[in-house]
Amino acid sequence: MADPLVREIAMTDPAALNPASPAEHMFPVLTPVQQARIAAHGRVRQVQFGETLVEPNDHARSFFVVITGHLNIVRTSGTDEEVVAVSAPGTFTGELNMLSGRRALVRVRAGEPSEVIEVDREQLLSLVQTDSELSDILMRAFILRRLELIARGVGEVVLIGSTHSLGTLRIKEFLTRNGHPYSYIDLDRDASVQDLLDRFNVAVTDLPVLICRGQVVLRNPANHQIANCLGFNEGIDQTQPRDLVIVGAGPAGLAAAVYGASEGLSVLVLESSSPGGQAGSSSKIENYLGFPWGISGQDLAGRAYTQAQKFGAQVLIAKDAKRLACDRRPYAIEIDDGPRVSARTIVIATGAQYRKLPLENLSQFEGAGVYYGATHLESQSCGGEEVIVVGGGNSAGQAAVFLAETARHVYMLVRSNGLADSMSRYLIRRIEESPTIELRKHTELTALEGSDHLERVQWRDSQTGRVETRNIGHVFAMTGAVPNAHWLDGCVALDAKGFIKTGPDLSPDDLAAAHWPLARAPYLLETTLPGVFAVGDVRGGNIKRVASAVGEGSIAVAFVHQVLKE
Numbered sequence: 252m253a254d255p256l257v258r259e260i261a262m263t264d265p266a267a268l269n270p271a272s273p274a275e276h277m278f279p280v281l282t283p284v285q286q287a288r289i290a291a292h293g294r295v296r297q298v299q300f301g302e303t304l305v306e307p308n309d310h311a312r313s314f315f316v317v318i319t320g321h322l323n324i325v326r327t328s329g330t331d332e333e334v335v336a337v338s339a340p341g342t343f344t345g346e347l348n349m350l351s352g353r354r355a356l357v358r359v360r361a362g363e364p365s366e367v368i369e370v371d372r373e374q375l376l377s378l379v380q381t382d383s384e385l386s387d388i389l390m391r392a393f394i395l396r397r398l399e400l401i402a403r404g405v406g407e408v409v410l411i412g413s414t415h416s417l418g419t420l421r422i423k424e425f426l427t428r429n430g431h432p433y434s435y436i437d438l439d440r441d442a443s444v445q446d447l448l449d450r451f452n453v454a455v456t457d458l459p460v461l462i463c464r465g466q467v468v469l470r471n472p473a474n475h476q477i478a479n480c481l482g483f484n485e486g487i488d489q490t491q492p493r494d495l496v497i498v499g500a501g502p503a504g505l506a507a508a509v510y511g512a513s514e515g516l517s518v519l520v521l522e523s524s525s526p527g528g529q530a531g532s533s534s535k536i537e538n539y540l541g542f543p544w545g546i547s548g549q550d551l552a553g554r555a556y557t558q559a560q561k562f563g564a565q566v567l568i569a570k571d572a573k574r575l576a577c578d579r580r581p582y583a584i585e586i587d588d589g590p591r592v593s594a595r596t597i598v599i600a601t602g603a604q605y606r607k608l609p610l611e612n613l614s615q616f617e618g619a620g621v622y623y624g625a626t627h628l629e630s631q632s633c634g635g636e637e638v639i640v641v642g643g644g645n646s647a648g649q650a651a652v653f654l655a656e657t658a659r660h661v662y663m664l665v666r667s668n669g670l671a672d673s674m675s676r677y678l679i680r681r682i683e684e685s686p687t688i689e690l691r692k693h694t695e696l697t698a699l700e701g702s703d704h705l706e707r708v709q710w711r712d713s714q715t716g717r718v719e720t721r722n723i724g725h726v727f728a729m730t731g732a733v734p735n736a737h738w739l740d741g742c743v744a745l746d747a748k749g750f751i752k753t754g755p756d757l758s759p760d761d762l763a764a765a766h767w768p769l770a771r772a773p774y775l776l777e778t779t780l781p782g783v784f785a786v787g788d789v790r791g792g793n794i795k796r797v798a799s800a801v802g803e804g805s806i807a808v809a810f811v812h813q814v815l816k817e
């Protein structure tokens with residue numbers, strides 16, 4: 252099946268329906284007029300045969316258009332080299348790292364004496380914001396090239412792990428959601444892996460292991476260690492005050508970033524894990540406007556992330572906002588490591604995190620049979636087997652329908668009397684019509700059993716009191732979420748359930764208690780701190796949908812402009 256991104260490009264661009272078009276779009280030939288428009292932002296230079304213009308792991312600094320001669324795009328692995336593409340006259344170098352400023356994954360070297368136009372990355376960023384024709388051509392090529400690099404596992408990142416390990420799943424998810432290519436070696440299936448482990452002096456107890464850039468060996472690394480090793484955040488100045496700092500890169504935060512950056516604000520986004528938030532853990536979102544065939548949460552997040560970067564928003568990955576220093580302005584946000592981030596205004600878009608099942612030994616099986624998302628990453632480990640989905644909301648319904656495509660049988664456990672109150676009608680119908688899905692009402696999981704991964708569960712029917720034991724090793728917990736507002740530590744008013752109160756929901760008592768200092772009332776979406784807004788799932792009264800998160804993120808930016816003028 253075609254990649255969804257390619258499919259979407261084809262649907263939005265009739266020219267792409269030509270079967271020969273993927274290569275054409277990946278390596279388009281610019282017309283002399285288009286080349287002249289690019290040349291106005293750079294300089295023409297001569298390149299010697301064999302001269303290297305970009306080294307793997309170099310930061311993206313320059314972009315090249317070939318006028319005469321050709322450039323080889325070379326994949327490296329230790330001392331081995333392989334030419335994976337050739338940039339001929341009229342074509343150009345670069346892929347998504349030109350937008351993010353991250354390190355290059357390939358070498359670019361002249362295959363003969365050549366003449367090129369060299370453009371600085373900063374100039375390229377301003378070009379894609381102002382020249383829509385070139386922006387379309389470059390963005391499409393950059394995205395398609397990154398997909399190609401992912402498909403080929405280019406980038407010298409190797410993950411060695413086990414399907415039954417939480418660490419392995421986490422690292423796979425982190426790399427995938429950040430669009431970083433990697434190769435995976437499954438310890439349980441590949442006997443030859445021992446040689447590789449010996450070569451890097453790795454004991455089995457160190458797993459999962461990530462070999463980063465072909466050199467550095469990270470033993471069960473935290474996400475921030477991976478981000479540091481791959482240079483995800485290099486080149487982003489954390490000391491410079493920003494007009495707008497957005498905390499959280501789910502749909503709400505990314506929408507605020509796209510609108511803020513495209514309207515000329517200096518925007519920094521802090522994300523504790525990877526872009527996409529909860530939506531990123533959805534296999535298929537079918538009710539978001541404009542995607543009649545549905546879109547996976549990861550694809551939606553990937554596009555939004557690229558769009559935000561195109562307009563110049565900077566996104567710090569694997570950086571947790573730990574505390575808000577709210578006693579003076581500009582506000583300051585303390586992050587994991589590194590300097591405090593200074594902000595004239597803030598949009599809090601930290602969303603919510605999955606509610607955990609109230610079972611004593613739960614942590615033993617998280618990632619080893621208990622999952623909080625149902626994407627193709629998780630489904631790979633349970634194809635052809637029986638699985639359980641716990642929960643009766645839309646996320647549980649989506650998971651059940653998605654897993655029914657590959658699982659032998661899907662049990663849906665709900666505590667209530669049915670799904671009608673909590674789930675969209677289209678999902679209920681699919682569940683009812685699926686021969687693979689069995690709804691168990693009034694049923695709760697009561698025990699998890701197994702050794703290094705989940706092997707058995709017990710559930711109880713609350714009406715009859717009957718307890719059943721089943722040999723099932725895969726449980727998908729989709730039981731709602733709690734707000735990520737603990738880090739605000741008294742800076743803003745929260746409602747009884749811990750969600751952030753904003754705008755008209757703030758009572759005179761809330762404002763008095765917070766010493767609201769202004770003559771005006773808080774704007775829509777503004778918290779009890781002037782210039783600090785809350786949007787999306789973390790906000791009290793929010794409708795828990797991608798569309799409302801995106802809507803609120805974009806609305807908040809209009810008020811950010813008002814505050815910056817005050």
Ligand SMILES: Cc1cc2nc3c(=O)[nH]c(=O)nc-3n(C[C@H](O)[C@H](O)[C@H](O)COP(=O)(O)OP(=O)(O)OC[C@H]3O[C@@H](n4cnc5c(N)ncnc54)[C@H](O)[C@@H]3O)c2cc1C
Pocket residue numbers: 498499500501502503504521522523524525526527528529530531532533534535536537538539570571572573600601602603604624625645646647649735738786787788789794795796797798800
């Ligand atoms: C499995 C699943 C399926 C779903 N399907 C649909 C659907 O089909 N249609 C639909 O409309 N909605 C769906 N939803 C709901 C939708 O995904 C959410 O309403 C939406 O993602 C909320 O967006 P958000 O940006 O407010 O928060 P989130 O998506 O929760 O994003 C918050 C982000 O903030 C980050 N963060 C948290 N704390 C910090 C911190 N201290 N510092 C830095 N970063 C932080 C998190 O890592 C996260 O990336 C689904 C949800 C789930 C879980």
